[in-house]
Amino acid sequence: MAKGTTYNHERIEFVDARTGVRLMQVTSFPTMSMALPYHGRNFTGDSKTFIFISQREARRDAPWDLFRVDTDGTNLTQLTECEGAAGFVMSPQDDCAYFHRQGVLWRVDINTFREEEILAPHGVASMSAGAISPDGAHYFAQVVTAHDTSGIVRIRTDGSEASLIAEGERGSLALHSVSPGGAGLLVWQMRQGKKTWILLDDNGNARGVYTGSYDFAHCTFLGRSERVQGCALPPDRALVHIGLGEEQPTTIAQGVYFWHSASTLDGEWIVSDTNWPDEGLQLVHVPTGRYRPLCYPRSSQGHPQWTHPHPQFSPDGRMVLFNSDRTGICQIYLAFIPDDLRERVRTGQLSVQERRVW
Template identity: 25%
Template sequence: MSVILPAERTTTADRVTGATVHRLTWTTGHSHHLYFTAEGLRSDGRTLLIASERLGGNDLWSVDLFDGTLRQLTTQSALASGHTHHLSIPNPVRDEVYLWRGRDVLAVDLASGVSRALWTCPDGFQESILGCTADGRAVLTSISEDLSLRLKTERGVAYQGYGDWFRAKPLSRVIEIPVDGGPARILHEEHDWLGHVNASPTQANLVTFCHEGPWHQVESRIWGLDRTTGKVWPITPYDGVAAIGHEYWLRDGKRIGWHARHAGDDRRHFVGFVDHDGANREQFEVDVPTQHAHANTPDLVVGDGTRSSGDWLLLWQRQGAGFAPARLLCHHGTSRHHHRAHAHPHLMPDGKSVVFTSDATGYCQVHIAEIPSDLTSLPTWRPAERFYWM
């Protein structure tokens, strides 16, 4: 029987913007929402999947957004997985979630908690983030030749040896794993560092993956793959100006968004959108640098800023041929010291709130900030006030 815990939710108003912010977790251990490209809100509109270190484990939990209660979905030792749940992915049409436990991809029934093994990563390869097709029939992932010993890097440490892995061009594969059993198949392989396999939320045949590495050195960050035909194509060839990364699907499942940095000036940042076939590419410089960006449509983008810009959640609204100056939603103040402590802002499906993670109070906790109906009621960004100890 799964553990159900009472609500830990507290609600406050941001002291600068007045926006309503709900802190959903409060425990001595890190809690975080899923990676920002994954939709953690279930179809009932009230159940949000998160990860939390509590009760001696590193598990997936659900939060009831109506009453705040938390329900344990998996049971594993904090040391058993070897991965954070940023790699986990829910099934969009059935009550399951997929995760890594060691070298195995597991399917976990969200109602019963019963798990079953789907696939084992072959020896000599390193695991990566999971995706799930729009029809719910297949789990997707990429694996890359494990060069950690040769390159003297520690597996799972973000950005360690980033350039070395890129230049080494490890053998990498995009893998499809049937959720109802059966052999996995290799959809694509090449000697390049591949990652971030993202499935279109509406088109079961469409997948993106990325060429990993320093953004300004990759010839094309975002690539498309058609599962039906096997066709692979570059979506965003590098233009020599905007170094692209942190890509995601828009809600229509046909267009893709991203965030980019200027190759010659890392204080200049962009957001962009493109059709899945590479057509109708558009890119806009924004007025505040940001580490991540997310959007449901090209009309509203949320970002998490940077340390130098003040660690705010930022909102950019489409205005004419570009975007209006950034509005401050709330201060997240997270340290970014590790992946769990990245804010990873994600617009909820209705576009009325943002889920994010922050360790401003010590441990990482999960939050939701409500977006006011009138964005002009929010203050515009201003340079951050810094103190001598920061």
């Protein structure tokens, strides 16, 4: 593989045997490919292209390179060829992807493949999770400082400034995600021995506390709002949402064990994988709480992250991107949501076959 190379498409199109929904296996080369975190910005705004990572070789410690591909499976192009890169996010301007390497923020143009060094924040020992503000002006990163504390760094994407906007004892503070609607940063912090979910503004000032007495299995923002939706911890089997100051969440839906969930930008729909047992990807209508299986990823769902489907919507809400190792190797898939399915879930008018599957 080589940076800047566009490969022949690897797509395999088929229909889910149980739900009848059209699926596409986007990658099929015999090295692992994986979607980026479902709470980040991975698609272009027009929903035509997304970025993902793929291992360079079939070995356990092989480096991961960044790729772009169109949602019809074409224009499969390698964007990077370096080691130690992480924190990938798509620019809101849809022209480049940001990432960090060896404590330095970089960007790579998704069309010309030109890489540009932006800035190395002072006093940072290492960087991990990364996120981008909705206007593309700031890149945020989870860091370990030179003083061995945990922190969150804000870097201006024009390279003019970097600031440590939050700091705490090692392991006591973590950046989760950035609101796509500009509400701020979702962060968890250990306070008096309790995990507390808080909302920070872009300067690191606390806007409020969601909860210090409730925790999620996994969560992220509900659309562009400041509300947070997520999956309840076992033994509960529910999707919930919570606002600032509410402390206890409100149930959206319950029944199956919802595992990792993401929402459409308008907050009307949630997609969630399931586990214990695996009951497929569930398409959930938030206002009514109605849901039904969209498709069955048939992933092994073990400990490694690449065995988890981690579903996420395209910006237009018409596709769901997910992982599956159903072939024995993690690959990337798209599910195309039929309009009539969306309407049947919204109204509760499921067909006989859908009720049988359910």
